[in-house]
Amino acid sequence: xxxxxxxxxxxxxxxxxxxxxxxxxxxxxxxxxxxxxxxxxxxxxxxxxxxxxxxxxxxxxxxxxxxxxxxxxxxxxxxxxxxxxxxxxxxxxxxxxxxxxxxxxxxxxxxxxxxxxxxxxxxxxxxxxxxxxxxxxxxxxxxxxxxxxxxxxxxxxxxxxxxxxxxxxxxxxxxxxxxxxxxxxxxxxxxxxxxxxxxxxxxxxxxxxxxxxxxxxxxxxxxxxxxxxxxxxxxxxxxxxxxxxxxxxxxxxxxxxxxxxxxxxxxxxxxxxxxxxxxxxxxxxxxxxxxxxxxxxxxxxxxxxxxxxxxxxxxxxxxxxxxxxxxx
Amino acid sequence: xxxxxxxxxxxxxxxxxxxxxxxxxxxxxxxxxxxxxxxxxxxxxxxxxxxxxxxxxxxxxxxxxxxxxxxxxxxxxxxxxxxxxxxxxxxxxxxxxxxxxxxxxxxxxxxxxxxxxxxxxxxxxxxxxxxxxxxxxxxxxxxxxxxxxxxxxxxxxxxxxxxxxxxxxxxxxxxxxxxxxxxxxxxxxxxxxxxxxxxxxxxxxxxxxxxxxxxxxxxxxxxxxxxxxxxxxxxxxxxxxxxxxxxxxxxxxxxxxxxxxxxxxxxxxxxxxxxxxxxxxxxxxxxxxxxxxxxxxxxxxxxxxxxxxxxxxxxxxxxxxx
Numbered sequence: 192x193x194x195x196x197x198x199x200x201x202x203x204x205x206x207x208x209x210x211x212x213x214x215x216x217x218x219x220x221x222x223x224x225x226x227x228x229x230x231x232x233x234x235x236x237x238x239x240x241x242x243x244x245x246x247x248x249x250x251x252x253x254x255x256x257x258x259x260x261x262x263x264x265x266x267x268x269x270x271x272x273x274x275x276x277x278x279x280x281x282x283x284x285x286x287x288x289x290x291x292x293x294x295x296x297x298x299x300x301x302x303x304x305x306x307x308x309x310x311x312x313x314x315x316x317x318x319x320x321x322x323x324x325x326x327x328x329x330x331x332x333x334x335x336x337x338x339x340x341x342x343x344x345x346x347x348x349x350x351x352x353x354x355x356x357x358x359x360x361x362x363x364x365x366x367x368x369x370x371x372x373x374x375x376x377x378x379x380x381x382x383x384x385x386x387x388x389x390x391x392x393x394x395x396x397x398x399x400x401x402x403x404x405x406x407x408x409x410x411x412x413x414x415x416x417x418x419x420x421x422x423x424x425x426x427x428x429x430x431x432x433x434x435x436x437x438x439x440x441x442x443x444x445x446x447x448x449x450x451x452x453x454x455x456x457x458x459x460x461x462x463x464x465x466x467x468x469x470x471x472x473x474x475x476x477x478x479x480x481x482x483x484x485x486x487x488x489x490x491x492x493x494x495x496x497x498x499x500x501x502x503x504x505x506x507x508x509x510x511x512x513x514x515x516x517x518x519x
Numbered sequence: 520x521x522x523x524x525x526x527x528x529x530x531x532x533x534x535x536x537x538x539x540x541x542x543x544x545x546x547x548x549x550x551x552x553x554x555x556x557x558x559x560x561x562x563x564x565x566x567x568x569x570x571x572x573x574x575x576x577x578x579x580x581x582x583x584x585x586x587x588x589x590x591x592x593x594x595x596x597x598x599x600x601x602x603x604x605x606x607x608x609x610x611x612x613x614x615x616x617x618x619x620x621x622x623x624x625x626x627x628x629x630x631x632x633x634x635x636x637x638x639x640x641x642x643x644x645x646x647x648x649x650x651x652x653x654x655x656x657x658x659x660x661x662x663x664x665x666x667x668x669x670x671x672x673x674x675x676x677x678x679x680x681x682x683x684x685x686x687x688x689x690x691x692x693x694x695x696x697x698x699x700x701x702x703x704x705x706x707x708x709x710x711x712x713x714x715x716x717x718x719x720x721x722x723x724x725x726x727x728x729x730x731x732x733x734x735x736x737x738x739x740x741x742x743x744x745x746x747x748x749x750x751x752x753x754x755x756x757x758x759x760x761x762x763x764x765x766x767x768x769x770x771x772x773x774x775x776x777x778x779x780x781x782x783x784x785x786x787x788x789x790x791x792x793x794x795x796x797x798x799x800x801x802x803x804x805x806x807x808x809x810x811x812x813x814x815x816x817x818x819x820x821x822x823x824x825x826x827x828x829x830x831x832x833x834x835x836x837x838x839x840x841x
Contacts, residue, residue, distance in 0.1 A: 250744055252740065252743055252744060276749070280746050280747075280748050280749075281746065282746070283743065283744055283745065283746040284744065284745040284746025284747070285746055288744075288745075289741065289744035289745070291737055291740065291741055291744070293737055296736065296737035296738060297737050297738055297741040298738055298741070299738040299742065299756050299760070300738075300760075300834070300835070300836060301759050301760060301833070301834060301835065302756075303835075310745075310747060310751075311745045311746070311747070314745070314746055314747055314748075315746060347835040347836070349835070349836045360741070363741075363745055364745075366745070367746070
């Protein structure tokens with residue numbers, strides 16, 4: 192088994208680049224993350240901040256011409272970013288499961304859910320018989336809370352509702368008992384009432400199986416309910432990371448503070464919703480120094496010159512000069 | 520499923536009724552058949568007798584009903600040109616055309632499908648781009664030019680393959696087949712290539728476009744994320760999702776091929792229905808033209824109905840469609 196303290200996933204200084212006609216876009220710039228076995232790490236940020244990109248890079252499913260230009264990814268101590276496609280097929284599904292945003296389109300419409308489950312189970316289990324595969328598939332469906340699994344296994348995806356389909360997707364992600372699941376916006380496409388069920392299910396299953404989860408979402412509520420720790424991403428970098436209560440209650444980075452302030456409290460009537468002025472810079476126009484400097488109320492001269500790295504802060508770690516010698 | 524099939528069959532019957540009406544109109548619009556059939560020596564009494572015999576004194580509606588009733592039983596009357604049963608004439612020519620069309624269709628699938636998959640999954644490689652470029656030539660060259668070029672190269676210059684005719688045929692009941700003799704098979708090569716070239720490129724381009732589309736879909740990405748090997752994703756998950764338009768195109772094109780075989784048949788002097796039709800047009804042989812129209816339309820409708828039913832077999836979502 193794993194030695195104590197060996198992280199399940201370790202991403203070190205990951206750089207992902209997209210070369211194009213006008214030069215090279217740096218989509219991920221020096222991203223570092225660790226996830227302990229059984230831990231749920233929430234990754235939040237606006238669209239385009241690089242959260243899904245980080246997940247795709249870990250799975251080795253970056254869309255071309257995107258590629259890893261630097262850093263390394265270690266799964267239980269083993270480098271996986273340099274593996275070939277064949278070897279990655281052994282890692283995907285078996286060691287890292289994935290759940291994508293839209294359950295309506297994640298399943299192949301032409302095959303029964305049983306066929307898709309069996310395919311995954313057999314892919315990752317050598318010498319398993321047809322009957323065992325089917326039994327395991329039914330067991331998985333039962334585990335994710337699909338009523339009448341023995342019957343439902345022969346149904347096609349279109350015969351399931353959105354929430355039920357996402358349960359099937361979760362069953363597929365869990366099929367080979369991976370150590371890590373990358374869940375990319377798993378509840379975004381679902382009704383609010385279903386969302387809570389799915390996050391609850393995800394959390395319970397991962398605790399039962401000891402599976403670590405990287406939960407990518409832009410929904411702070413989902414993070415608050417589900418995650419153990421949270422990493423906040425902005426313009427291709429991690430700007431703050433720490434235990435979920437602390438980051439949510441006492442955010443250190445000005446961006447996280449702005450993000451928290453923009454969530455309206457339930458029941459409180461406000462004249463004007465809080466928002467962070469401006470918008471996240473495009474990848475081809477990231478300012479020198481701290482990428483957040485044009486929108487930051489605390490920015491000083493130093494923020495326009497030098498890029499801050501993650502340093503210990505009030506809530507874990509933050510990449511802000513406020514916590515490393517000031518902004519002057 | 521049964522309701523679905525019955526509905527489709529009813530649709531097909533309606534379309535056939537409409538087509539038969541059009542075919543019937545040819546008779547009405549192409550002048551007086553009595554004039555065409557009688558000679559200069561015929562008396563007015565002969566002409567009246569003929570008119571009565573052909574039922575031309577009945578009103579329009581009765582005539583149409585009689586035409587449909589006869590056609591449904593395969594009776595399309597007698598050729599004006601040589602006085603033979605029209606159905607017999609067509610039945611004699613039908614196997615030649617069908618064998619040509621079947622071989623061309625099989626060729627286009629056997630070559631077009633793998634090439635389409637290859638150019639999609641190897642996009643950007645030199646051979647994929649070369650095939651893609653070459654396919655533009657295939658799409659844009661008219662089939663008679665292809666036929667003439669093939670004859671020039673393989674028959675005239677190299678002397679390898681026959682330039683015209685069907686070779687020796689073997690009679691299997693009423694069906695004459697060229698599949699069983701060597702000369703019959705060699706005679707098939709050039710016409711079927713010439714007829715299928717356009718289809719090959721069409722299917723290749725269609726499969727390529729569909730594959731590229733499907734490869735971007737979430738379920739393919741998700742299948743990759745589940746660790747399903749690439750080849751399995753290409754040929755199981757992606758290709759099957761591309762088959763729907765391919766089935767449609769292929770089936771619809773069998774009809775088009777039969778119609779276009781006319782040109783290939785003329786170039787290669789292939790004794791099929793197309794040749795028969797061309798001859799019928801030159802002689803204003805209306806019963807043959809009408810019968811040809813009805814039969815080609817019937818094949819179209821039959822194929823379309825089969826396509827609709829096969830959709831339901833490929834895509835489970837359509838099975839319970841109301």
